[in-house]
Amino acid sequence: MKVWSLHSLKKNEVTNFFVEHWGSPEMVLSTGIYHCDQLDGFAMVDDDGGIAGLITYSIEGSECEIVSLDSLLENKGIGSSLVSAAEEAAKTTGCNKMKLITTNDNIHALRFYQRRGYRLAEIFPNAVEAARKRKPEIPLIAENGIPIRDEILLVKSI
Numbered sequence: 001m002k003v004w005s006l007h008s009l010k011k012n013e014v015t016n017f018f019v020e021h022w023g024s025p026e027m028v029l030s031t032g033i034y035h036c037d038q039l040d041g042f043a044m045v046d047d048d049g050g051i052a053g054l055i056t057y058s059i060e061g062s063e064c065e066i067v068s069l070d071s072l073l074e075n076k077g078i079g080s081s082l083v084s085a086a087e088e089a090a091k092t093t094g095c096n097k098m099k100l101i102t103t104n105d106n107i108h109a110l111r112f113y114q115r116r117g118y119r120l121a122e123i124f125p126n127a128v129e130a131a132r133k134r135k136p137e138i139p140l141i142a143e144n145g146i147p148i149r150d151e152i153l154l155v156k157s158i
Contacts, residue, residue, distance in 0.1 A: 001052055001078070003085050006041040009051075014043070017051050017070075027067055028131040028138070029101045030124050030151050034058065034067045042085040044071075044078045053078035057086050064090035064158075066100035069109075083116060087158050098158055103128055104150040105142035118154040127151035 006014055015037040018025035025037040034056070041056035053071040057064050066086060071078040087098055100118070102109040114120075128148050132138045142148050 028135045030127045055082035063097045064095040098156045101151045105146035105148045118156045121155045122153040124151040
């Protein structure tokens with residue numbers, strides 16, 4: 001498997017990935033509304049040319065926000081490789097801070113990012129309620145049974 005810039009992939013492959021795994025390429029967060037298939041990012045591509053993982057990010061000034069991260073194969077280093085690629089890309093553009101938003105139910109993401117040096121910075125109570133007004137398909141309860149309500153900001157100096 002190899003990490004590729006999203007710009008080297010066909011746009012419809014990236015769009016289809018988001019439709020299949022998120023319902024649409026649109027991501028609604030308290031930091032804004034993003035069209036993930038139009039953002040910078042990287043994909044881990046398997047030997048057959050399929051996307052095994054994908055990260056998107058947005059750079060504003062000296063901060064880089066990770067908007068989405070997906071790994072289709074757990075514990076294979078895909079997520080770690082993609083986060084490292086995004087951090088390196090951010091550094092080359094002069095960023096000194098990485099940030100991301102996840103939701104209170106996403107225990108896996110909270111563990112993953114904290115193990116990579118990200119710290120909890122802020123909680124936005126009931127932020128998902130506002131996001132549902134724009135994207136009603138956001139579920140009320142996660143697959144793990146936790147109600148999806150709050151957003152959590154994690155940050156890391158780079």
